[in-house]
Amino acid sequence: MVMDATTGSVLPAPRLLANALRFLAIDAVEQAKSGHPGAPMGMADIAEVLWRRHMRHNPADPAWPNRDRFVLSNGHGSMLLYALLHLTGYDLPLDQLKQFRQLHSKTPGHPEYGMTPGVETTTGPLGQGIATAVGMALAEQQLAHAFNRPGHTIVDHWTYVFMGDGCMMEGISHEACSFAGTQGLEKLVAFYDDNGISIDGHVEGWFRDDTAKRFEAYGWRVITGVDGHDSEAVAAAVAEAKNPVGKPTLIMCKTVIGWGAPKLAGTHDSHGAPLGAAEVAATREALGWNNPPFEVPSDVRAAWDARAIGAQRQAEWEEEFSAYAKAFPAEAAEFRRRVAGTLPADFAARADAAMVAAAAVTDPVATRKSSQNAINAFAPFMPEFLGGSADLTGSNLTNWKGCVSIEYGKPGNYLHYGVREFGMSAVMNGIALHGGFVPFGGTFLVFADYARNAIRLSALMHLRTIFVLTHDSIGLGEDGPTHQPVEHAASLRLIPNLDVWRPCDNLETAVAWRVAIERADGPSAFLLSRQNLPQYGGGLERAAQIAKGGYVLADCDGKPDVVLIATGSEVGITVAARDLLAAKGVKARVVSMPSTTVFDRQDAAWRDSVLPPGVRRVAVEAGSTMSWYKYVGLDGAVVGMDRFGESAPGGTLMKYFGFTAEHVAEVAG
Numbered sequence: 001m002v003m004d005a006t007t008g009s010v011l012p013a014p015r016l017l018a019n020a021l022r023f024l025a026i027d028a029v030e031q032a033k034s035g036h037p038g039a040p041m042g043m044a045d046i047a048e049v050l051w052r053r054h055m056r057h058n059p060a061d062p063a064w065p066n067r068d069r070f071v072l073s074n075g076h077g078s079m080l081l082y083a084l085l086h087l088t089g090y091d092l093p094l095d096q097l098k099q100f101r102q103l104h105s106k107t108p109g110h111p112e113y114g115m116t117p118g119v120e121t122t123t124g125p126l127g128q129g130i131a132t133a134v135g136m137a138l139a140e141q142q143l144a145h146a147f148n149r150p151g152h153t154i155v156d157h158w159t160y161v162f163m164g165d166g167c168m169m170e171g172i173s174h175e176a177c178s179f180a181g182t183q184g185l186e187k188l189v190a191f192y193d194d195n196g197i198s199i200d201g202h203v204e205g206w207f208r209d210d211t212a213k214r215f216e217a218y219g220w221r222v223i224t225g226v227d228g229h230d231s232e233a234v235a236a237a238v239a240e241a242k243n244p245v246g247k248p249t250l251i252m253c254k255t256v257i258g259w260g261a262p263k264l265a266g267t268h269d270s271h272g273a274p275l276g277a278a279e280v281a282a283t284r285e286a287l288g289w290n291n292p293p294f295e296v297p298s299d300v301r302a303a304w305d306a307r308a309i310g311a312q313r314q315a316e317w318e319e320e321f322s323a324y325a326k327a328f329p330a331e332a333a334e335f336r337r338r339v340a341g342t343l344p345a346d347f348a349a350r351a352d353a354a355m356v357a358a359a360a361v362t363d364p365v366a367t368r369k370s371s372q373n374a375i376n377a378f379a380p381f382m383p384e385f386l387g388g389s390a391d392l393t394g395s396n397l398t399n400w401k402g403c404v405s406i407e408y409g410k411p412g413n414y415l416h417y418g419v420r421e422f423g424m425s426a427v428m429n430g431i432a433l434h435g436g437f438v439p440f441g442g443t444f445l446v447f448a449d450y451a452r453n454a455i456r457l458s459a460l461m462h463l464r465t466i467f468v469l470t471h472d473s474i475g476l477g478e479d480g481p482t483h484q485p486v487e488h489a490a491s492l493r494l495i496p497n498l499d500v501w502r503p504c505d506n507l508e509t510a511v512a513w514r515v516a517i518e519r520a521d522g523p524s525a526f527l528l529s530r531q532n533l534p535q536y537g538g539g540l541e542r543a544a545q546i547a548k549g550g551y552v553l554a555d556c557d558g559k560p561d562v563v564l565i566a567t568g569s570e571v572g573i574t575v576a577a578r579d580l581l582a583a584k585g586v587k588a589r590v591v592s593m594p595s596t597t598v599f600d601r602q603d604a605a606w607r608d609s610v611l612p613p614g615v616r617r618v619a620v621e622a623g624s625t626m627s628w629y630k631y632v633g634l635d636g637a638v639v640g641m642d643r644f645g646e647s648a649p650g651g652t653l654m655k656y657f658g659f660t661a662e663h664v665a666e667v668a669g
Contacts, residue, residue, distance in 0.1 A: 023293075035100065035109065041270070043193050045228060057306065071123065128453065128457060134426075165196070178420075189242070362537070421450040424441045503568065509526070529568060553591065564664065593631075617633065
């Protein structure tokens with residue numbers, strides 16, 4: 001037994017408290033006949049120290065803005081997190097632990113944001129948890145710069161991460177942790193579960209990095225030699241980590257996977273499978289845990305319960321915030337708005353004005369430049385913008401007038417991510433999850449492959465993130481097939497809940513930005529041209545049609561003989577093809593479909609009004625043909641390309657591959 005320093009009451013020993021985590025994990029995995037017991041058993045002592053002595057959170061309000069964030073990057077050990085949430089008092093009853101990995105339970109196989117109260121991010125794809133945590137810590141840092149005032153510190157919390165050997169091996173951890181050191185994220189603390197085991201066995205055969213030197217080279221403070229099963233050693237390391245030195249901290253904890261299991265501890269057999277009834281019984285005996293499955297003694301439960309202290313800490317913060325609001329009422333209101341994710345009160349009116357201005361552009365312009373025009377229009381009334389690029393700012397055009405680059409922890413609103421497409425995208429997810437910002441980041445569309453899994457997680461978590469993907473077709477020209485994305489638009493459209501926009505002019509691009517900003521339940525990707533494109537004018541009426549994802553851009557008299565569907569840079573040649581067809585007596589309608597995903601969400605009446613049933617259709621896009629047969633059917637046609645490109649000037653390539661008005665008219669007529 002030990003004394004609680006806060007209440008003065010006598011508590012169960014730390015090992016007993018940690019064993020409650022161990023056996024909830026063991027029992028849940030055993031009942032499910034599926035799961036990963038080894039990591040929860042090995043990290044339970046570390047978790048007990050962190051969650052009981054350092055984590056500031058309120059189980060009754062998982063959205064409290066100033067809570068500490070906890071990320072389980074090695075998400076396969078999800079039962080450790082579920083046990084922590086259950087015991088500390090979140091809305092995760094024991095019945096849900098008993099339903100681990102079962103259909104529609106709140107305890108899925110890997111932590112899922114939005115599914116389980118208290119889960120801060122979806123993890124499981126290794127390495128993305130630590131990268132997302134970097135985004136959370138960066139958001140805390142920049143939100144503190146934006147709102148804290150002398151004598152009033154309303155943003156002041158930590159981001160803690162558990163990570164294992166698998167996270168360390170994944171390339172994204174190199175990207176994100178290097179970036180974290182560069183940005184001096186001193187409120188980020190990562191615990192390395194150094195157990196030397198991955199699924200295939202002992203890692204010496206495939207992972208011999210000097211991890212301490214690696215992180216020191218990144219600019220991290222590294223605390224080595226910590227026995228992860230010695231609670232006092234862990235507590236001392238955390239105390240040292242919370243002494244700010246302008247660097248993130250890595251605590252290297254030497255642990256034994258499956259700690260406590262007589263036969264399977266320290267082996268890969270405890271990593272990803274139930275221990276088995278005999279080993280579970282032997283572990284109970286070895287650790288003196290004489291309780292039936294899922295049963296936790298009342299004194300242990302009481303020691304874990306964080307609801308009272310959590311409510312007290314949040315009440316203290318609310319009192320501090322009230323004083324802040326009296327001194328800085330405008331800033332307090334703005335803080336509340338931004339962490340709630342609501343848009344400025346005058347957003348609609350100012351966005352309308354931006355649409356009118358966008359429609360007034362008449363000269364040909366590349367949609368990557370149109371995107372920058374839109375950013376410049378929105379940024380003055382969107383202080384939550386946090387933009388950036390993966391070393392392609394001058395090509396992506398993601399910066400804007402008056403933006404300030406963030407350098408080593410200084411205040412700003414623009415991030416130079418370096419050549420880290422995957423890391424950038426996962427960091428953006430963390431920024432969005434933290435709240436207070438609308439993150440966007442740019443790279444070339446072809447490099448969306450590097451970032452794809454983070455884009456996928458953004459869609460899975462329904463985050464408001466914006467991916468600016470330029471140089472969207474063979475039209476980029478001389479850089480050749482390595483840089484020409486022919487399959488990427490179709491591939492991105494396959495990701496559920498991701499809105500993909502390929503606009504054709506300045507107004508369509510502005511509308512894409514507006515819809516993406518207004519959308520609170522998912523990410524958006526903009527596929528933007530390098531080459532200049534013609535403009536089609538219009539005003540708010542056309543803007544409203546664009547916002548439906550697909551609309552009639554140019555029509556004919558009466559019922560059309562053929563409907564031509566196009567996106568982006570191919571809209572111009574399709575409009576010209578319509579004129580050629582008209583000269584031959586063929587009536588053609590041109591449908592611009594900047595976003596198939598948004599168009600598909602419209603009601604049947606709108607879809608049929610744009611694409612009338614029974615009329616032959618031809619789709620035109622400088623990329624994979626596959627996704628367009630959904631719209632043209634077997635009796636229609638697609639002018640596209642199902643091969644890689646070539647190195648030549650963009651105009652030459654467009655003609656060579658048949659993206660001309662004459663060829664479109666020939667196919668359609």
